[in-house]
Amino acid sequence: DLPLRSTAKMDFTWGVKGKDFVLLASDKQATHSIIVVKSDQDKMYQLNDHQVLAVTGEAGDTVQFAEYIHKNVQLYQIRNGIPLSPNAAANFIRGELARYLRSRTPYSVNCLLGGVDPQDGSAGAHLYYLDYLASLNEVPFAAHGYGAHFNLSILDRYYKPDLSVDDAKELLRKCLAELRKRFIIHLPTFSVRLVTKDGVQTIDWNAEMAA
């Protein structure tokens, strides 16, 4: 049977691709069984100026794998003088996950990669969904974990390909409201990152919610 502990599903990551940006969100709780060990854990890793990787899954595997990917993406940039494109980065991540899948030490990690290729103009925003078995999909929106079951239908209903940043934030608001109402696990805080051709911006979601 395929390995992935059920605790991995408690983490929540979410992503939506807009006209020329990607909005990513993840919860901030690090849990071990019934205990919340830390409630300000950042599950997103900025791979380079225009790409963010959100990871969930087995504790430890997530950090080890994400840091490994981050260092290698940086190394490519150092060696070659130009950054990896989002498509190349996504396929690199898939290749590494696939390589380790049939080893003695597979990584049990689900990823969402959001990136913008500044050279590509409005066609440059990409969101990739990678699951722990190393399958890769480019998608307009995605989520991992139990939260996905609550949010994908809302995204199906309200998503449009030419979303503005404010529209995307509104979508996030709707999705998180649904989780708050219907998901048994209370997720109080979220990290939210906006990736555009100008770079990665951290959005203070508490401030957004208060506004």
Place this chain on the structure above:
Amino acid sequence: MSIMSYNGAAIVAMAGKDCVAIASDRRFGVQAQTVSMDFQKIFPMGERLMVGLAGLATDVQTVSERLRFKMNMYKLREERDIEPVTFMHMISNLLYEKRFGPYFCEPVIAGIDKHGKPFISSTDLIGCPMTPGNFVVAGTCSEQLYGMCEALYVPDLGPEDLFETISQSLLNAQDRDALAGWGAVVHVITKDQVITRTLKSRMD
């Protein structure tokens, strides 16, 4: 929970008169949850050769990438396109190499050989080849596909009729499978060209 039915797929290939067709569904899902509706399961391996891969999605992607590499090397060394029957043996060997830790995917091959003769075949996940001559199927709804193909297939169909036949076989089979569906892609390969059509099916 079976590994081969973790993601879900429906692939079918049929032979006609001087043409072949290969079709697949477009769903990528994780058990009951659908993640994307444009997942590629059929890959071109030459101007008149295509392979469809059913099974675990990660292995569909890994095997298609490995096949692309082998095909590129073949082209560089041989300076010609590969024959479909040779390609079948290549896949069979690739899969059997992993006999005791296999790739969880079942390929379906459709192509036209250098003499213009249609060729279709499939293998199981460890590479046992099968070349029936009329149609081959793979995926979570293979039994439904066998039924539809057996009912609708007649030999020596032209490209247009073959398209209709393979489309109806696929659509009606995948509608009876929860894990396959969300649209379909049909490629009809003749000596001169490949016509690709995307079908809108029941989107559930």
